[in-house]
Amino acid sequence: MDFSDSPAEAEFRARLRGWLADNNPGLPASSTSDEYWAGQAAWHQALYDAGFFGMSWPVEIGGHGLPSVYEAIVDDELATAGAPPRPSLGYLVQGILHHGSEGIRRRLLPGIVNGRDRWCQGFSEPEAGSDLASLRTTAVRDGEDYVITGHKVWTSYSDAADWCLVLARTDPGVPPHKGISAFRVSMRQPGVQQQPLRMINGITREFGEVLFDGARAPAADMIGEPGEGWRLAMTVVSHEREPGELGYVARYRKAVKELAALVAGSPDDYGPEQRRELAWAMVESEMLRQHVCRRLSDRLDGSSGGPEGSVDKLLMTQVEQCVGHAALSVGGAAADDDTWLKLYLYSRAQSVMGGTSQIQRNLVATRILGLPAS
Numbered sequence: 001m002d003f004s005d006s007p008a009e010a011e012f013r014a015r016l017r018g019w020l021a022d023n024n025p026g027l028p029a030s031s032t033s034d035e036y037w038a039g040q041a042a043w044h045q046a047l048y049d050a051g052f053f054g055m056s057w058p059v060e061i062g063g064h065g066l067p068s069v070y071e072a073i074v075d076d077e078l079a080t081a082g083a084p085p086r087p088s089l090g091y092l093v094q095g096i097l098h099h100g101s102e103g104i105r106r107r108l109l110p111g112i113v114n115g116r117d118r119w120c121q122g123f124s125e126p127e128a129g130s131d132l133a134s135l136r137t138t139a140v141r142d143g144e145d146y147v148i149t150g151h152k153v154w155t156s157y158s159d160a161a162d163w164c165l166v167l168a169r170t171d172p173g174v175p176p177h178k179g180i181s182a183f184r185v186s187m188r189q190p191g192v193q194q195q196p197l198r199m200i201n202g203i204t205r206e207f208g209e210v211l212f213d214g215a216r217a218p219a220a221d222m223i224g225e226p227g228e229g230w231r232l233a234m235t236v237v238s239h240e241r242e243p244g245e246l247g248y249v250a251r252y253r254k255a256v257k258e259l260a261a262l263v264a265g266s267p268d269d270y271g272p273e274q275r276r277e278l279a280w281a282m283v284e285s286e287m288l289r290q291h292v293c294r295r296l297s298d299r300l301d302g303s304s305g306g307p308e309g310s311v312d313k314l315l316m317t318q319v320e321q322c323v324g325h326a327a328l329s330v331g332g333a334a335a336d337d338d339t340w341l342k343l344y345l346y347s348r349a350q351s352v353m354g355g356t357s358q359i360q361r362n363l364v365a366t367r368i369l370g371l372p373a374s
């Protein structure tokens with residue numbers, strides 16, 4: 001398999017590299033700092049305005065209509081330049097692209113792609129995480145609106161979001177997953193309260209919980225048909241699980257490069273165990289890079305989505321946690337810099353967000369290996 005750039009890809013890479021030389025915002029990694037979250041919107045908009053965001057999305061919504069290998073080039077170059085990763089919105093865009101009407105797609109997607117409208121994802125609830133179909137938030141029709149009542153939790157970017165993609169029950173009289181619909185709900189209205197949740201690594205801006213108490217969403221802002229929310233959610237999570245989509249591979253490679261530079265800078269300070277942990281993280285992140293290249297190549301051949309995302313997610317989790325261990329081992333002891341400790345702590349979340357590792361294994365067992373469900 002030849003993964004080298006075509007002439008057009010090489011030209012794009014060089015142009016991006018030139019732009020990054022003057023436009024790197026110098027933000028820390030998303031996983032380690034509130035400062036990243038404060039600067040993320042401006043970074044998204046700068047990437048978009050310069051023509052380096054939404055490379056594989058349709059032109060009608062502000063994308064560039066190019067093969068997804070261009071997204072991988074962006075991720076690669078951002079990591080090489082030490083720039084922050086691109087915001088990961090692919091799951092949201094794909095969910096609306098696949099399930100929204102033509103009108104919804106044209107109305108909602110350009111603002112998401114250009115970074116002017118900030119969204120969060122209101123799926124999980126205190127009693128409905130892995131078992132998402134048991135969610136209790138309701139949406140009741142009232143004239144031209146739906147009235148939303150319920151409690152969402154672990155809602156990433158809830159403090160900065162203008163809009164929330166809410167899953168709510170519209171029909172309690174049918175099997176649980178058939179009675180759910182998806183809505184765009186304004187976060188800036190009476191009846192919506194959000195409260196940041198502090199993560200173990202000290203970050204307060206990444207996620208929160210959101211209470212809807214009689215919030216309103218116009219019926220015209222339902223995404224998909226009534227009862228189609230479950231299918232939309234499955235599209236969203238299957239895209240959330242692909243490391244290529246999220247640019248994570250590049251993020252891991254950036255971390256191991258920085259750790260390797262620490263060791264190279266003062267080799268006498270690091271023992272064989274630390275070197276072994278780092279070497280293993282390098283091997284693992286390179287393995288994931290190759291895997292993502294293969295998956296992107298499959299996508300160029302026309303395959304997309306599906307249960308294979310669970311394999312991607314399991315691999316991604318394994319690699320992130322391996323890099324986290326190396327970060328703790330090599331950089332974690334520094335008394336005056338807790339960046340690496342925070343990276344380690346954040347890596348623990350990877351086996352939970354976007355569906356836990358146990359759930360991914362269940363999906364691999366039943367949907368790829370064809371084993372019985374219980």
Ligand SMILES: Cc1cc2nc3c(=O)[nH]c(=O)nc-3n(C[C@H](O)[C@H](O)[C@H](O)COP(=O)(O)OP(=O)(O)OC[C@H]3O[C@@H](n4cnc5c(N)ncnc54)[C@H](O)[C@@H]3O)c2cc1C
Nearest residue numbers: 121122123124129130154155156349352353354355356358
């Ligand atoms: C950093 C981060 C960001 C997140 N962002 C968002 C967001 O933006 N929007 C959103 O809606 N949600 C978000 N989540 C929530 C995430 O999707 C849920 O935490 C996840 O789906 C697990 O749900 P839960 O926490 O309720 O755990 P539970 O479902 O209660 O699971 C508890 C434990 O039981 C295990 N378990 C449960 N069911 C089974 C089963 N059938 N078989 C085997 N084991 C099982 C799980 O694997 C887990 O170990 C985020 C989570 C994190 C950590």
